Amino acid sequence: GRGCVRRALAFLGRDISSADAAELASVQVDAREAARRWWAWVESRNALRRRIRRLLLDLERSQLRAVILVGHSFLFRELFRMAIVEGAAPPEVVEQLTQRKAGHCDVVRCEMNLGLGSITSVHIYSPAAGVVVDEGARQRRR
DSSP states (O other), X not given: OHHHHHHHHHHHHTTSOHHHHHHHHTSOOOOGGGSSOOOOSOOOXXXXXXXXXXXXXXXXXXXXXXXXXXXXXXXXXXXXXXXXXXXXXXXXXXXXXXXXXXXXXXXXXXXXXXXXXXXXXXXXXXXXXXXXXXXXXXXXXX
């Protein structure tokens, strides 16, 4: 629920500017759907891909400039497999996003061309691995 949002903001606040932290804190987040178990089945890969395509279409129709998505690493891994374009991130980051299960509290910032359904830029912060890939796709250890 809402505690998840507070923890994420506190965690991110250590590594971003105070202006960015204030901007993030002002975003209204409806975390009600994350407060209970909402799934009851194992989803096939084809069904997952259909759900991702619907999600991308909904995002395109919303005309929002920025969106925060929270979900299971399997959904995001399949999204990256479907949409990441060459050069969006260093090869080792692409491999991490498309081949491995994401860690708890991993944060990935993406720039997307929703009209094409493609991810054009990726910036990742993985607290478990202590890895930050920042602007210019430079990796550094914390």
